[in-house]
Amino acid sequence: QKQEELEVEFLLENIVSVSADFITYLFQSRELSCLKIHVNETKLKSPCTRKDFTFTMKGSYEEAQVVSIGPCCQWGSSGTTTFHYVKHSQPRLDMTLPKEWFFWGVCFTCGRPLWNMTIHNSQSAVESVELTRPVLIFCPSNKNLDLRLGFDLCAEECDFICKRKKVVAAALKKVLHIAEDLQEDEVPVVAVMTTGGGVRSMTAMLGSLLALQELGVLDCISYISGLSATTWTMAKLYEDANWSQKDLRGPIGDIRQHVIKSKWHCFSLDCMKYYEEELCERKKEGHKVSFTDLWGLFIDCMLHHQASTHRLSDQQVALNEGQNPLPIYLSINVKEDFSTLDFKEWVEFTPYEVGFLKYGSFVRSEDFGSEFFMGRLMKKIPESRICFLEGTWSNIFSTSFMDAVYLSGHSEDFWHRWTQGNEHDIEEDPALPKKPHKQATFVSIPKGCLSNTLRQMMTGRPVVSTYPNFLKGLQLHNKYLENESFCMWKDTVLASSASQLNEMGDYLQLVDTAFFINTSCPPILRPERKVDVILHLNYSGGSQTLPLDLFSKYCLEHGIPFPSTELSQEDREHLKECYVFEDSLEAPVLVYLPLVCDTFQKYKAPNVERSPTEMEQGRVDVSSCAGPFATGLLTYTEENFNKLLNLCSYNILNNKRLILQALQTAVERKK
Known part of the structure; x- marks a missing residue:
C-alpha cells in the first residue's frame, strides 16, 4: 500500500468568552452551577400511571438522572432531581419523555432554551424556567473547594x-x-x-x-x-x-x-x-x-x-x-x-x-x-x-504479568513491541518556534485487535482497590509540564497527554x-x-x-x-x-x-x-x-x-x- 497524506486546514476564529472565576495551581477548578429540575405530579392525567422522565447532561457530575412520578410516590408530591455542571460551560440538557419518541433539548449557550419556555428572575436571584412538565431552577454553587x-x-x-x-x-x-539547646531551625x-x-x-x-x-x-x-x-x-x-x-x-x-x-x-x-x-x-x-x-x-x-x-x-x-x-x-x-x-x-x-x-x-x-x-x-x-x-x-492480589516480568529483573521491551502502539514525532523541524510548555506532536498508530487482546492479558490485574476519584472534573493547567513538583514525579507514558491522566x-x-x-x-x-x-x-x-x-x-x-x-x-x-x-x-x-x-x-x-x-x-x-x-x-x-x-x-x-x-x-x- 502507498503511504498517503491528508492535508487539513484549520481556521482560527474568535469566540465570545464569558468571564469566570478560576481557582488554579497545577489544577484548575472552575465555578459550579446547580440546576434543579422539578416535575409537577399534580397535572398527571392518570394517578395510576407511572411516568419516568430521563434527563441527561453530558459533562455534569450526575450525567443522567431519572425522575419518576406516579403510584410509587405519594399523590400530590413532586419529583425533583439536580445537575451540577461547570458554570458558563454551555451544556445541553436532554430529556426523554416517558413512552414517547419525542426528543426535547435545552441549550444553555445563550441562556435560552431550544423549546418554548419562559425565563424569569425570582427574588432570591435564582433563575427558574417554567415548562408544561418540568421546571428548571438555576442555583449558585459553593465557590469554596472541599479539597486542597x-x-x-x-x-x-x-x-x-x-x-x-x-x-x-x-x-x-x-x-x-x-551542651546547648537546639534552636528550632537547627533541629x-x-x-x-x-x-x-x-x-x-x-x-x-x-x-x-x-x-x-x-x-x-x-x-x-x-x-x-x-x-x-x-x-x-x-x-x-x-x-x-x-x-x-x-x-x-x-x-x-x-x-x-x-x-x-x-x-x-x-x-x-x-x-x-x-x-x-x-x-x-x-x-x-x-x-x-x-x-x-x-x-x-x-x-x-x-x-x-x-x-x-x-x-x-x-x-x-x-x-x-x-x-x-x-x-x-x-x-x-x-x-x-x-x-x-x-x-x-x-x-x-x-x-x-x-x-x-x-x-x-x-x-x-x-x-x-x-x-x-x-x-x-x-x-x-x-x-x-x-x-x-x-x-x-x-x-497481594494486584500484580499483573507485566509487573511480574519487571520484578523478575527482565525488560518489558519485548512485550511492548507486541502490545503498544507506535508513535512517531512529526515535529523534527517545526514551522513555528516551540514554546516551553507546549507538548510535542506525534502521529499514533494503534495496534490491532490481536495485540489489544494480548495487552489486556498482559496488563490485567486480578483485583484492585477502587475508590471515587477526588480529582474528577479538575483540569490541568496548560503549563503543567513546567511545574517542578509535577516533573519530579512525572513517571508515566501519558505524562504529556493531559486528557488521559488521572x-x-x-x-x-x-x-x-x-x-x-x-x-x-x-x-x-x-x-x-x-x-x-x-x-x-x-x-x-x-x-x-x-x-x-x-x-x-x-x-x-x-x-x-x-x-x-x-x-x-x-x-x-x-x-x-x-x-x-x-x-x-x-x-x-x-x-x-x-x-x-x-x-x-x-x-x-x-x-x-x-x-x-x-x-x-x-x-x-x-x-x-x-x-x-x-x-x-x-x-x-x-x-x-x-x-x-x-x-x-x-x-x-x-x-x-x-x-x-x-x-x-x-x-x-x-x-
Whole structure:
C-alpha cells in the first residue's frame, strides 16, 4: 500500500468568552452551577400511571438522572432531581419523555432554551424556567473547594512539625550529649522508611522500633513511612495515642500472640458471616466493594481479638502534642491496560490528608472515599475503617504479568513491541518556534485487535482497590509540564497527554507499592518536608539491595536529590549490617540497614558473645525464599518470631555509632 497524506486546514476564529472565576495551581477548578429540575405530579392525567422522565447532561457530575412520578410516590408530591455542571460551560440538557419518541433539548449557550419556555428572575436571584412538565431552577454553587490544591504541607502537619521539633530537640540533646539547646531551625528532620514483606516485615519493624526506643532515637524521628505489611504494624501501634512514650514490649507481646496462633479461626462460620455483614454494610454506605475489602477484614481478624473500629483520621489524636512520629502510608494508582512501570502515581495517606505527590491535590482523610466533582464534595460517604485501607496498602492480589516480568529483573521491551502502539514525532523541524510548555506532536498508530487482546492479558490485574476519584472534573493547567513538583514525579507514558491522566477517570485504582518498587521513600522526599536523615529499614525478601538500587535509579532519572548508593561487589556478596551514604548537601543522609544475619550469629547483644548452648538462637535464615520467614507465611512459631525480632533489634543496637554519627552530621549541617 502507498503511504498517503491528508492535508487539513484549520481556521482560527474568535469566540465570545464569558468571564469566570478560576481557582488554579497545577489544577484548575472552575465555578459550579446547580440546576434543579422539578416535575409537577399534580397535572398527571392518570394517578395510576407511572411516568419516568430521563434527563441527561453530558459533562455534569450526575450525567443522567431519572425522575419518576406516579403510584410509587405519594399523590400530590413532586419529583425533583439536580445537575451540577461547570458554570458558563454551555451544556445541553436532554430529556426523554416517558413512552414517547419525542426528543426535547435545552441549550444553555445563550441562556435560552431550544423549546418554548419562559425565563424569569425570582427574588432570591435564582433563575427558574417554567415548562408544561418540568421546571428548571438555576442555583449558585459553593465557590469554596472541599479539597486542597498546592504542594505545600497542610496547616495541621506544619503545626505538628513545630510541636514535634521540641520533642526531637530534647532527644537529640540527650543522645548526642549537646551542651546547648537546639534552636528550632537547627533541629534536623529524621524519617524512618520501611519496606514490605508480609508478616516478616511486620515483625522485623517491631524489632527495629524497639531498638530505636532503647537507644533514645525514636523520639528523634518525625516521620515513619510504610507500605504493604509494615502498614499493619503502624496501624496497630497508632491505636494507642502515646505508643512511642510507652515500653514497646507491651504491644509486641500482643502482636506475638496473634502471629503464632493458627489463622484457621479467620475462616470459621462466625467469621464468614461477619465478613458478609460488613461487606453488605459497606456497600450500603456507598463504597464500591471488592475482594481487597474481604482481605482487609481478614487482616483485622488476624491481628485483633475483636473487630477494630479505628479509622485513619482517628490517628490525629496520636499527633496532637507531637508525641509520636507522623505516619505516612503509601500506595500507587494504576490504570487499566497499562503495566505499573508504564503508569503509576504515588498516593500518600496521613491522618490529616490523602493525596497525589505529582498533582499536589489532597483531601481530608475523613473525606477519602467520598465523591467529588470540580473540587467540591458532592456525596459524603462514611470514612472507611482502617482495616479496609490495610487491605488496599497490602493488596497481594494486584500484580499483573507485566509487573511480574519487571520484578523478575527482565525488560518489558519485548512485550511492548507486541502490545503498544507506535508513535512517531512529526515535529523534527517545526514551522513555528516551540514554546516551553507546549507538548510535542506525534502521529499514533494503534495496534490491532490481536495485540489489544494480548495487552489486556498482559496488563490485567486480578483485583484492585477502587475508590471515587477526588480529582474528577479538575483540569490541568496548560503549563503543567513546567511545574517542578509535577516533573519530579512525572513517571508515566501519558505524562504529556493531559486528557488521559488521572483527573478524567471516575475511580482510582490503588495497588500495593511493592509491585513497582518495594520502598516507601517517595513521600519522605517531598521537598516541603525537608528531611535531613533517612533510616532505610529493609525487610524485603530475596535481594536486599534491589529495592535500594531501583529507587536510586528512579531518583537519578527524575532529578530527585538522593545520595549515591554505590556498593562494591564484595559488599554486595557479603552485606554488612549498616551503611551510611552521604554526598551532596541537597540530599539527605541515608542510613541503610539491610535484613542480614551477620554478627548476630556469634553475639546475642553488642559485645556479648553467645555461649555454645545459645548458638542456635543466632541462626536466622532470612535469605531463603522458602525458609521460615517467607513472605507468604502468615503464622510463625514463637521461637522464629523471637529470633527475627531479636535480630532486627540487634542490628540497630550494634550500629549505634553509625546512626548517632548520621544524626550528628545532620545537626552540623543545620548549623
